[in-house]
Amino acid sequence: MGANILTIGHLARKTDTKVETIRFYEKSGLLPAPERTKGNYRAYDLAHLGRLSFIRRARDLGFSLDQVRELLSLSDNRxxxxxxVDAIANEHRSEIERKIRDLQALKLELDSIIDQCGCGTVAECRIIDSLSPSQ
Incomplete structure (x- = not known):
């Protein structure tokens, strides 16, 4: 293969993405299908590398697949x-902030349960009691 042509394995290593994930992105239309070699191997180019890197970074930031799809579409019209783009990012940030509030409330509840534990026997354990269904 040429210097700028990547196999799926090379593309996976360069982007720290599993081969199965690359195939999934192709099937879902996020990553265009590559040309094929005479031996019917996928032949990715630098555009695929850039697009997959974009997808990976967006996913690392927690954007959903639908949001990534929208961002890619917007990115294609520079x-x-x-x-x-700002609206998508702000919506995502709001969702992250909601999740943080939910996790903080969960932590407070767990802290309270742990603080009630007298470290006696399991029969007296407040943590076990709080997890057990009411009788």
Missing amino acids: NQSCAA
Whole structure:
């Protein structure tokens, strides 16, 4: 293969992505299907590498597949306003903030349960009691 052509294995290593995930991104339309070699191997190019790196970074930031799809679509039209991109990012940030609040409330509840534990026997354990269904 040429210098700028990557096999799926090389693409996977360069982007720290599992081969199965790359195939999934292709099937879901996030990553365009590559050309095939005469031996019917996938032949990825630098555009695939860039697009997959974009997808991976967006996923690492927690964007959903639908949000990634929208961001990719917006990214493909570079002359438009980035207001739609900002809206997606702000929506995602709001969801993260909600999850943080939920996790903080969960932590407080767990702290309270742990603090009630007298470290006696399991029969007296407040943690076990709080996890058991009410009788």
